[in-house]
Amino acid sequence: MNIRAETTNETKRDFPVEIYIAMVDALYADVRTFLFGALTAWVAALYAAYLTSDVVLDVFAVALGLVSLGRTIHIMSYRRARADVVTYEAAHRWERAYTVGANAYVFLLGLWCFASFALTTSVVAQLFSMSLVLAHMVGVTGRNFANGRFVDTQIVLLAIPVIAGLVVAGNIDHIVLALFFAPFFVSTRSVAARLRNILLDAVIAKRDVELLAARFDTALNNMPHGLAMFDATGRLVVVNARWGEMLHCDPESIRSGARIEAIVASYAESGVINPHDASRIMEMIRRRAGDRLMNRLEVETSERHIDVAFQPMENGGLVVVIEDITEKRRTEARMTHMARHDALTGLPNRIQFQERLELALTMRSDSDVLAVLFVDLDNFKQVNDTLGHPIGDTLLIEVADRLRFVVGETNVVARFGADEFVVLQSGVRTVNEVAKLAGRIIENLSDMFQIEGSTVVCGASVGIALAPRDGTDPDQLLKSADMALARAKAGGKGILHFYEEEMDRQAQARRATELDLRKAIHNEQLAVYFQPLLNLKTLRITTCEALVRWPHPTRGMVSPAEFIPIAEETGLVVELGRQVLRKACAACAAWPNEVRVAVNLSSVQFDRDDVVALVRDTLQATGLAADRLELEITETLLLQDSASILATLETLREMGVRIALDDFGTGYSSLSYLQKFPLQKVKIDRSFVRNLETDLRSVKLLQGVTRLGADLGLAVVVEGVETYAQMKLIDEPGVVTEIQGFLLSPAIPDDQLRILLSRSGAGLLKKVA
Structure with missing residues (x-):
């Protein structure tokens, strides 16, 4: 200026x-x-x-x-x-x-x-x-x-x-x-x-x-990095305060004019840096004369991880900048650990388990057996639903601790997610050793857990795959163990099951069925059949249940028992249910006005679809009156979320739609459902009818259940009626409203049903007799 x-x-x-x-x-x-x-x-x-x-x-x-x-x-x-x-x-x-x-x-x-x-x-x-x-x-x-x-x-x-x-x-x-x-x-x-x-x-x-x-002094001593500048002879010209904070040393050793070699030697002698890193630093300094580019190296002190940058100057001097990267390395270590471990239990996750499995397969000798054990908790969902997710999380941590104890340090236990744990057992010679480990896992996880004042009983099922018998690569072994677990779960609780080749064939067949089912649903190739219900008071058909059928182009008619579970597991049942409801309502609109149509709703539809909107739109599109539609639900649906399910059912009931409880008497039967939910009809499961003609107790039990439903003001339907004798026993107390079964008719297409609907009551009675 x-x-x-x-x-x-x-x-x-x-x-x-x-x-x-x-x-x-x-x-x-x-x-x-x-x-x-x-x-x-x-x-x-x-x-x-x-x-x-x-x-x-x-x-x-x-x-x-x-x-x-x-x-x-x-x-x-x-x-x-x-x-x-x-x-x-x-x-x-x-x-x-x-x-x-x-x-x-x-x-x-x-x-x-x-x-x-x-x-x-x-x-x-x-x-x-x-x-x-x-x-x-x-x-x-x-x-x-x-x-x-x-x-x-x-x-x-x-x-x-x-x-x-x-x-x-x-x-x-x-x-x-x-x-x-x-x-x-x-x-x-x-x-x-x-x-x-x-x-x-x-x-x-x-x-x-x-x-x-x-300003320079302020900037120099307030910068987050340590800085030291040396002249062409290697003597210290300037050093900031941050340098001394990161690399503690005798102040005399880093005074102005000190040689860089002496400073490095002082750090090595005092133990601040190790001799190896000191040698690396000196090598980097010696290279500065012929190298004008910045060079970096990382050293580990007694307290920190330090990044050291060497920047040669035009006059032959050198600027050394040090950065404390301790927290950065800790964060990277935490992130690496998180990427390879389960956040809740601390167990290895799927990524690390597959790496360990691949390594174990590589190192396995010909005489050794390597086992993958898929462990699934039997009652975990029930614990979550009844006691809450915090208790469920604590249970998973307790399960992980027990698995660590049972499996031991020589084997690996990992968590894949939810309540799925996987164990890698290596270095065993016989299948019996694997079975013993699986048995100990089931036994330990079947013992009671005490969690926050609650007693929790969990239990587990185990699916086992062996290498090389059941696969030689990680993916194949995990797939085989998963299929073995599915078989164990299907057999009940607390069961272990080894993989069998037949499981793979069944899995392949199921996969083919799923692909064909997706195509059939997309092309609306599934048909709706109807099974009539006979009203015992009027001896007329007053309701027809819509049942989906799959006429496969090469396999013929595929049983609903085969494809309905697949549709529910894959979520295809949502679109399938929409199609069935629309086709059933459209057919019913052409029937006599006194005949209703009954359509089953899956619990998956309640979870993933807006049932109220679906019913309202379908009725409007088909022109069917709401009181001619009967929706059948199962008891398992009522277990899921009573508040939301109750609200949905009440809304449907207010629309005029009738609600029926299907398969009553199986599963988790509870009489409280009959009072709590807005039901108009209860359907007694066919299992009550099976021994009706030969077992007096079955008669008493059926009559007691039907009388209870009638006393509560519900229309009572008995399923699975196949003989005239069964019908007479059912009708004797005079409380059953309708019967359904092969005695009257199996499920038939709409055109055949219309012929049946056209017959008079006397004609139907004569057919039944």
Whole structure:
């Protein structure tokens, strides 16, 4: 920054305060020069007064002495008070006081010179006074150049009396000399201005350098990285505070001028870094002369992981930057652990298990058996539903701990997700050893768990695959163990099952069925058949149950028992259910008005579809009255979420749709369902009818169940009626509303059903008899 303006009060206000104070300091700077000049002027004035014996000059000598003394005292006062001069106002007060004293002094000198020429003829006195004025003129330039107005004022206060004295003297030589004084004074002013600008440049440059140095020091010591700079000879030039925080060492070892080799050796000797890393660092330093690119290496200290970057400089020096990457490495380690371990139990996850399995397969000897055991908890969903997910999570942690204990350190246990655990057993010789381990797993997981005051009984099933018998790669073994687990689960709870080839054939067949089913549903190739229900009071068909059938193009009619479970497991039942409901309602709309259609709804449809919207849209599209639609639900649906299921069923009931409970008496039968949910009909499962003709207890049981339903105001239907004798036993108490079974008709297409619906009641009764 260059300042070339005259320093008026206004322009000085524009200066940074530190520059203005520096200008004031320049006025008070050289006290010794001031004292010498003042003393010289006073002695000269005394001598001139002595030579001339003029009283006026005596007065001037005394006045100069007193003013010089006062100014000396003032300058010394400023030096004592300098520490408190930190504001513009304070500096301006001292500048103004100095200006008053200096102006008074120089004006007194000028008047003394005027008196020497005007009142005396002493050449010596005149010469002394003129010499002092000229000397002080030079002094003004050297001492007071910092203030332009001040210099101008002093030149005027000196010049006017001197020139006036020369003119008053009347000598032509004096007048000529007075004329020469004018350019001298102008030149003196110009010199003062140049000095003032030089001072300002120097002060501002010094301020900028100090400010830059302060900023650099602040940045250097507040940067997150440690930094050290070395010159071309390898000696330390600068190091920041962060360096010492990351690499603790004796401060003497990292002082300015220390050699880089000594610093590295000091760190190695103190154990901050190990000798191997010290050697690597020195090798990197030796390479700096021929390598201008940044190089990095990572070292591990006693406390941290440090990334060291070496950046050679053009002059042969070196900048070393260190970064603490300890937390970064810890985060990476945590992320690596999380990527390979289950977050809840801490067990290895599927990725790590497959790696361990692949390694075990590679290292397996020909005589060793390697086993993969798929472990699935039997009652985990029930625990989650009844006790809540926090208890379920705690149970999984407890199960993981028990599995670790049972499996031991030589084998691997992992969690694949939910309640699925997988064990890798290696180094065994016989299948019996594998079976024993599976038995211990089932036994330990069947014991009770005490969790937050609750007693939890879990249990487990295990599917087992062996290598190389059941597969030689990880995917095949896991697939085989999973199929064995499915067979174990199908057989009940707490069962272990080894993989068999037949399972794979069944799995392949199931996969083919699934693919064909997807295609058939997409093309709406599944048909809807109807099985009529006979009303025992009117001996007429009042309801027909819609049943889906699959006429396969190559396999013929595929049993619903084969494809319905697949549809439910894969979610295909949602679209299948939509198609069946639409086709059934459309068919019913063409039947006699007193005949209803009954459609089964899967629990999966309630989970994944908006049943209310589906029914409303279907009724509107087909034009079927709501009271002619009967929706059949199973007891398993009512177990899932009573609140939401109840709300859905009540909404359907308000629409006019009838609700029937299918297969009552199987599964999780509970009489509370008959009261809690908005049911109009209950269908008694065919298992109650099977032994009806030969077992009196079956008759009593059936009659008791049907009477209970009737007493609750429900229409009662008995399924699976195949003989006239069964019908008579069922109808004897007079509480059963309808029967359904082969006695009347199996499931038939709509065109055949219409023929049946056209018959009279007597004709139907005759057919039944």
